[in-house]
Amino acid sequence: MKTPPFLLLAVLVFWGWQSDLLILGALMGVALESSRFIKTRWDLSTDDFRRLWNFCVLLAGALALYVFSTNEGGGGFGTLVHGSAAGRTATLSGLHTASTLARWMPMMFFLFIAAQNFSERETIPLSAISLIFRRRQQNAVGIKPEWYVNIAYPYFIVCLFSASIHANEGAHTFFGGEGVLLAWALWPLRARRFNFAIWISTFLLALALAYAGSRGIGQLAQLAQNYNAQWMTRWLSSRPDPTQAMTAIGQIGELQMSSAIVIRMETKNGAPPPSYLREASYHSYRSQTWFAGGSHNEFLDIPAAANSGGTAYDLVPGKTNTADVSIACYINGWSSELSVPESLLPLPSGSGRLENIPSSVVAVKQNLTGGVLAAGPGFLIFDARYGAGATLDSPPNTNWDLTVPTNEIPALEQIVAELKISSTNPAQVELAVAQFFANKFTYSTWQRPDKTPHPNETPLARFLLRTRSGHCEYFATATVLLLRELGIRTRYAVGYYAHEADGENQYVVRGRDAHAWCLVWNDTTKAWEDFDTTPGSWVATESQRAHAWQSIKDFFSWLHFQFSKFRWGQSHLRRYILWAVIPMMGFLLYQIVFRRGRKRQAQKSNNKNSGAIPWPGLDSEFYQLETKIAARGLPRQSGEALSDWLARALAENTLADLRAPLAELLRLHYRHRFDPNGLNAEERKSLAQKVNTVLKTLAEK
Amino acid sequence: MTNSATNLATARATYQKIADNISQIMRGQSEATRHLLAALASGGHVLLEDYPGTGKTTLAKALAKSIDASFKRLQFTPDLLPSDILGVSIFNQRDQQFHFHEGPVFTNILLADEINRASPRTQSALLEAMGENQVSVEGERRNLPELFFVIATENPVEFRGTYPLPEAQMDRFAMQFTLGYVSPEEEVAVLTAQEHQHPIEELKSAVTLADVIALKRAVENIRISDELKRYVVDLVAATRKVSGVQLGASPRASLALMKTAQALALFEGADFVTPEQIQKLAVPVIAHRLVLEPQARFSGLTARSVVQDIVKKIKVPA
Incomplete structure (x- = not known):
């Protein structure tokens, strides 16, 4: 299925306009459309297409790597192998990489579609693209079909998609341009059974629904973001915040x-x-x-x-x-x-x-x-x-450094009483506190649920007075507050x-x-010192x-x-990547395109295919009828004989009165085509006339 | 009207008479009848493979009765010997000489019932007769009548004590098809018809042997274009390239497909072959000649589906 003339040029220009690559887009479009006028063709095999496809995919991969390593966004593949909070920044950087790549997609696959347009078949074997199809073809029992597709339309979709990434002219220009391009692309594919009014109204309805849908999704995303804001913050504070811990x-x-x-x-x-x-x-x-x-x-x-x-x-x-x-x-x-x-x-x-x-x-x-x-x-x-x-x-x-929260004071006073410190020398006080924690407390990351509730007890008081077991945050917090209670200036680190x-x-x-530990102010050295009481x-x-x-x-x-x-550019590897990738890609491209005997000055019609043998009767006017009826949405399959197809196509009630004349025409056509005696001049003329009559009737439907 | 056109019209009338006659007995089997007659008119032989009681023998008998021709029925058993088919020379005491007694093969229509129950040696005895229209007994060549038509039947569900037909023999059959079960309405009609007496007893012959031979001649005059010959060859050749098929169809298949398509064209009132006729006959003519790989068979591939696929995939001339 080929795209209508100049559609690819238009969409590439549109893409270039939306992505600030106007000249490049126009050049690419002209190159693709020139295949309609230039008759030179390459004889590319399925293997060649496979190699080209692999090249394009590799190119995409290399570009992804390059973009990912050069954009100064942040993060990495952190969450995959690393348990820290890299995920958030990785997401942002990943998003940046993804959008850049999506924007470049028409460029990445340009070579592939150019190869299609300048190949002899002007289609691409599906097994070159899809592993599934390749495997299916290899394992096929029964007849091994090779499916050929023209990727012009998929490429058109890709271009539209890429153009949507950078809608820097505002959503309305993009939407309008997209609508026009889509109409252009779909117009030749419409079923001729339905008249223009039905087609255009269906198309407009689809456009309106799409517009409403995209607006709706935007609003939904906004809603979800608002709703999620609080929930998200839970994940954002896993690294220390300088203002609070x-x-x-x-x-x-x-x-x-x-x-x-x-x-x-x-x-x-x-x-x-x-x-x-x-x-x-x-x-x-x-x-x-x-x-x-x-x-x-x-x-x-x-x-x-x-x-x-x-x-x-x-x-x-x-x-x-x-x-x-x-x-x-x-x-x-x-x-x-x-x-x-x-x-x-x-x-x-x-x-x-x-x-x-x-x-x-x-x-x-x-x-x-x-x-x-x-x-x-x-x-x-x-x-x-x-x-x-x-x-x-x-x-x-x-x-700051001597303040103790009032609700912790009762517990701390009990401990101070228990310590029975007489000296006021900071060094001796610290030693006593360290000994106190070392002798009477144990380290544990496990906190038992409280069986007997003490409503007015703070968690820290519970640690100090009853459980005497906890992790470093308990010890550090308790030490900081206890030393403050004893008149020493401390901080929590x-x-x-x-x-x-x-x-x-x-x-x-x-x-x-x-x-977590404790910082103690040493008055003699005038410096903060580390003081750790965790066992x-x-x-x-x-x-x-x-x-x-x-x-x-x-x-x-x-x-x-x-x-x-x-x-993050802390090694020299990144510099080497470009130098490694460029020659490798060049070599691959050379292998694919310029291998000897590949190029051939071929005309579009060659005599290799059996379909091109000039069998008698191929000039029959009946084929015009076939094209017209097929355009109503019922094309003939390759293995379907004409009479079977006519029976299927004429099942439609509006065409009922055509059945008899068409059956007669088919007989004439078949005689023209398959009877070695052929038609005489008079019958030949009548075939042409009758086809014309039916064509006229058909046009009125 | 030209001479050939008259011949065609007569031949078509002959076909119509036989078909009508058979349809009195065989309810709802017009397509099978048409295939059978296409094989008859193109000089091929037919292998009917179907379940017991679907009317294989009745069809053969109805055909034989419709034509004023000799008909013999041969029930194949494991102990059947080649001489039981071809005939044997017996010493006559009176004139002190050997006299050849013709076997059942010397007939116009031979019904070889349950052909896969005989030993391969006996099956092979039929080979020459079917291929060459002649038999060699005791070193002497004897010609068979000009109209010699074998209808062999085979039961697909029996395996014990059967000898599958060798591929070479399968290839000698122009066509293989099944009758299948008819619709309940048709089956009721069969019951009604046989309430008192089997209608086949009253069946009168509709055409003479000469008419049938004229029909065969007329079929040879049906025209076929080179493009359709190429299409026939393409269809048959495609079976040789399909994976999962050990042995594709032979050029003999192309020949049979062309000839039966000519016959079908005549039946349908045309004097040249169209692609539709070739497509209709592709499965009954080609499928039985294919030998599938065991692996493909286990994965659900059948010879019929292979041929159907090919017909769908190969571009048909239009």
Whole structure:
């Protein structure tokens, strides 16, 4: 089924107009339509088409890879192999890739349709495209049919679809253009049984329904979005928020932690790794949530250090840093302001300077409570230099750093009484508190349901007074509040505890190594120090939860890590891909198109097909009748003899009076065609006349 | 009217008389009758494969009775010997010489009932007779009458004690078709007709042997264009390329298809062959010659469906 003349040109121009590729679209259209005037044809076999199709699909794949790795959207195939919150950004980036690809589809498959238009058959064997058809043909018992299709119409649909992706001229222009093109495409295919009015009204009705439908879907999507907004936020806070940290305190049941690797570290010269990687700290506790106060606006841009070429950032200017660690982590958050991935960096305690920051990082910011935010790529490898001494946290604030929520005070006072601390020396107080937690508390990720309800008891009081068993958030929160009750300024810190070695100088940090601890202000050194009261057994307890197939998961984790490195331009692989893909594609194309003996100056009519033998009687006027009746929507099948087909076509009541004249005509036609004696001149004339009479009658129907 | 046109009209009348005569006995089997007569008129032989009691023998007998010709019926059994078919020389004491006693094969119409129950050796005895219209007995060649028509029947449900016909023998049959069960109304009519007496007893011959031979001659004069010959060859050749078919149809099938189509054209009142006639006869003429691969057979492919498919797929001249 060929498209009407210049339809493909029109749709390609329309597509080019909608996608800002007008000249390219026009060129492609002209190239396709020129096959109507140029008689040169290639003799392409099913195998050639198969290779061409594979080439087009490979091209689409290569383009997808390229687009995916170049668009600076964010995310990766995160959710597939990685348990972290990469999904959200991956969706956005995936969407971007998908829409770009969909927009380019007419280009990707241009070669294929051009091959069809310039091939001798001007159709494409279905087994070249579809594995199902190929398999069916190979396994076919009985006659092996090869189905040939003309893909001009499917290509037309693809172009329309692609044009719809970038309707930058507004939905109404697109809709109007689409309607005109569709009418143009469908007009030659209409069943001639029905008159013009019926056809146009059906078409307009379909258009109206489509318009209403698309509007309806848009409104439905809006509704769903509004309804979903709250529900969606549940998934958006899995990485620490610099302004607040919701704890799992008070939740019943098992605390679920992922064992996926989230951070990799490499130390220099066999130095030990930093134990604590802090992401954020908070100062106010209210109803099981820690707050840092303020909002994102509190983050201030850090300028790149001088003489570093934009690759280094001083967090604490003038600090002497003795240790150095290279950290690789995922950037899983999303900056709605910059429209790039953004999240808090896990930094060793006492970090003073960040080095080797790639140029894809657009901004590095820090806030008052020691959070450092990086925005740019979805994956980052950098060096952190750190050492004892001053930290980037703000100095203690008496309003925040000594405040205890009033509802927790009764429980804390009981504990203070139990501790019986006489000294006011902070070091001794801290030691006593640490001993208290170490001796009387146990680590557990499992919280039993409360059998006897205590209505006025807070979850923290329950932990302190009755269960004395919990996870790190309990310990950290309790410690922070207890020390404040004892007059020491503290903050609540979250991040990771690094302990797992993975080869020489290499360390990995898993999701289950996420940790919370306490920051204590040391008045003598004027610095915040890490203070962890969670029993040391927590590491072992968490490690026991490793799966039997942990090594396999780690392998995928490693793959994802390597992919992210490539994906976010932190390796040189991306540069090589283009250089690898271009020659490969060129070679494939050469194999397909320019193999020797492929090209042939062939006229459209060749004598190879049996159908082209000049059998007698092919000049019969009866064929005009056949075309006319077939156009009413009842075409003749290839194996259907004329009389069988006429019986089927004339079953329609309106044509009943044609049955007798047509039967007589068929007899004449058959004599003309199949009687070796043929018709005499008079009968030949009468055949032509009778056909004309019937044609006239038919035109009136 | 020209001479040939008169001949055609006479031949068509002969056909009509036989067909009418048979239809008195065989209710609702006009198509089968037409196929049978097409084979008769084109000089081929027929293999009827059907369930017991569907009227195979009756059809053969009705045909024999309608023509004023000799008719013999031969019931095939495992112990039947070739000489039981062809005939045997017996020593005559009186004149001290061997005299040949003709077997049942020396007849115009031979009904070979349950042909697959005889041993292959006996089945083969029929081969020469069917192929060459002659038999060789004791080194001597004897011609069969000019009209020699074999109607063999076969029961598809019996397997024990049967010998499937060899492919070569299958190929000698111009056509194989089934009668099938008739509609309930037709069956009631059969009951009514036979309430007192089998109507076949009263059946009178409608045409003479000479008429039938004239019919055969007339069929040879039906014209067929080169394009349709090519179509016939295309149909038959397609069976050789179909996967799942071990053995396709032979050129003998093309010949049989052309000749029976000529006969059918005559019956339908035309003096040349049209594609419709070829399509109608493709299945009964070609299907029985195909040997399917066991695997294809198990997957539900039948020879009939293969031929039907081919007829549907191959472009018909129009």
